[in-house]
Amino acid sequence: MNIIIRTFAGFEEILAEEVFQISGLKPEIGKRAVYLKGGIEVVYKLNLWSRLALDVLVELHKYKAANESELYKGAYEYNWEKEFSIHETFAISSVVHSPFFNHSKYVSLKIKDAIVDQFNKNIGKRPSVDRESPDHRFLVRITHDQVNLLWNTSGDPLFKRGYRTITGVAPLNEVLAAGILKFSGWDMKRPILDPMCGSGTFLCEALMMAKNMPPTIKRIAFGFMNHKNYDHKLWTKLRNEAINNINDNIPVVEGFDIMSKMVFATKNNLKNIFEEHTCKIETKDFFKLKPTRENQMLVLNPPYNIRIAQEKNHEFYNDIGSHLKHEWSGADAWILSGDLEGLKHIGLRPSRKIRMYNGPIETKLIYIPLYRGSKKSKNSEKV
Numbered sequence: 068m069n070i071i072i073r074t075f076a077g078f079e080e081i082l083a084e085e086v087f088q089i090s091g092l093k094p095e096i097g098k099r100a101v102y103l104k105g106g107i108e109v110v111y112k113l114n115l116w117s118r119l120a121l122d123v124l125v126e127l128h129k130y131k132a133a134n135e136s137e138l139y140k141g142a143y144e145y146n147w148e149k150e151f152s153i154h155e156t157f158a159i160s161s162v163v164h165s166p167f168f169n170h171s172k173y174v175s176l177k178i179k180d181a182i183v184d185q186f187n188k189n190i191g192k193r194p195s196v197d198r199e200s201p202d203h204r205f206l207v208r209i210t211h212d213q214v215n216l217l218w219n220t221s222g223d224p225l226f227k228r229g230y231r232t233i234t235g236v237a238p239l240n241e242v243l244a245a246g247i248l249k250f251s252g253w254d255m256k257r258p259i260l261d262p263m264c265g266s267g268t269f270l271c272e273a274l275m276m277a278k279n280m281p282p283t284i285k286r287i288a289f290g291f292m293n294h295k296n297y298d299h300k301l302w303t304k305l306r307n308e309a310i311n312n313i314n315d316n317i318p319v320v321e322g323f324d325i326m327s328k329m330v331f332a333t334k335n336n337l338k339n340i341f342e343e344h345t346c347k348i349e350t351k352d353f354f355k356l357k358p359t360r361e362n363q364m365l366v367l368n369p370p371y372n373i374r375i376a377q378e379k380n381h382e383f384y385n386d387i388g389s390h391l392k393h394e395w396s397g398a399d400a401w402i403l404s405g406d407l408e409g410l411k412h413i414g415l416r417p418s419r420k421i422r423m424y425n426g427p428i429e430t431k432l433i434y435i436p437l438y439r440g441s442k443k444s445k446n447s448e449k450v
C-alpha cells in the first residue's frame with residue numbers, strides 16, 4: 068500500500084526519522100508529509116506510535132483527470148464496496164492544486180456523487196454523508212491532472228490523543244508540543260519546567276515520550292476500526308506489546324501557571340494518562356518563580372492574547388526576557404509564541420529560530436541558552 072503521513076510544515080524531517088523508528092522503513096520526504104510503502108500493520112503502528120503525524124492516509128486509487136467528467140468517471144470506476152457498506156456514513160474532503168479544478172468543495176461533491184451513484188446502481192440504495200462524525204473519511208488530492216483517492220485511516224486527527232479533557236483558551240496542539248520537544252533535542256532525562264503550563268500539553272507529551280508510552284494510548288477510536296477488514300487481533304497485540312514496554316523512567320517534570328483553574332486542568336490531564344504521578348504542578352506567577360533545580364530546560368508558551376493591547380503584551384514579553392536574564396542563568400529556554408513582535412521584545416538573542424503553525428496561527432519557536440557568567444552579557448542584545 069502507498070501510505071501518506073501528514074504533518075505540520077517544517078516537521079517533515081523529524082517525522083521521517085520517527086516513521087523509520089516505528090516501521091523500520093525509510094520514507095520519502097514530501098511537503099507537509101512523508102511517503103512510505105507498507106502493509107496494514109505499519110498503518111496500525113503509525114496510528115499508535117506517531118507523535119508527529121496529523122493523520123495516516125492510504126492510497127485507494129489514482130488516475131488522471133483534466134475535467135469534471137474524467138474526475139467523476141475515475142472515482143466511479145473504483146469499487147467502493149471494498150471499503151464500506153450502505154449502512155455506514157462517509158465524508159469527503161479535498162486538497163486541490165490544479166489549473167483544471169478551482170473549487171475543492173466542488174471536487175468533493177463530484178466524488179461523493181460518483182460513490183453514491185455506484186452504490187445506487189449496484190445495490191439500489193446509497194450510504195449517507197456525515198460531515199461531523201462519519202464512519203469513513205476519504206480525501207481527494209489533485210495535483211495538476213493527477214487525482215489520488217485516499218482513505219484516512221486515523222479518522223479524527225492524531226493530535227486528538229484522548230487525554231486532554233480540560234483545556235484553556237489557547238491550548239497548544241499536541242503534535243506541535245511533541246515536535247518542539249524533538250527539536251529541543253531533549254534527552255528524556257533533563258528536568259523540564261513549564262512556567263505557564265495552561266492545560267499541560269508539554270508536560271503530558273514529555274512524560275509519555277520519556278516513558279515510551281504511545282501518544283494515542285488513551286484514544287479509543289480510529290478510522291481503521293470501522294473498516295470491514297479491521298484486524299482487531301493484530302491491533303490488540305500491538306497495543307498490548309506497547310503497554311508491556313512502558314518503562315519506569317520518570318524525569319522531573321514541573322508545571323506552574325498563574326491561574327489555579329489551569330493548574331487544575333494540567334493535573335486532570337496528567338491524571339488521565341497516569342493514575343499516579345509525582346509531578347509538581349502549582350499555582351504561581353512566573354515572575355516570582357526561580358529555578359527549582361540545576362540544569363533545567365524551560366518550555367514556555369506565553370499568552371499571545373489578541374484582546375490585550377499590543378503595547379501591554381510587548382511589556383509582558385520584555386519582562387519575561389528580564390526575568391530569564393536575571394533569575395534563570397544556567398537554564399535553557401524554548402519559547403513558542405504567535406506574537407512575533409512580542410518575541411522580539413524579549414530582548415535576548417536566540418541561538419535558533421524555527422517558524423511553525425499552531426492551527427492557522429503562524430508562530431515562532433525560539434531557543435535561548437541562558438549562559439552563566441561572562442556569556443550572560445551576550446544575551447542582553449536585542450533580537
Ligand SMILES: C[S@@+](CC[C@H](N)C(=O)[O-])C[C@H]1O[C@@H](n2cnc3c(N)ncnc32)[C@H](O)[C@@H]1O
Binds near residue numbers: 263368
Ligand atoms: C498560551 S497559554 C499556554 C497553553 C499551554 N501550553 C497548553 O498547552 O495549554 C498561556 C498560559 O500562561 C498563563 N500565564 C499568563 N501569565 C502568567 C504568569 N505571569 N505566570 C504564570 N502563568 C501565566 C496563562 O494563565 C495561560 O494558561
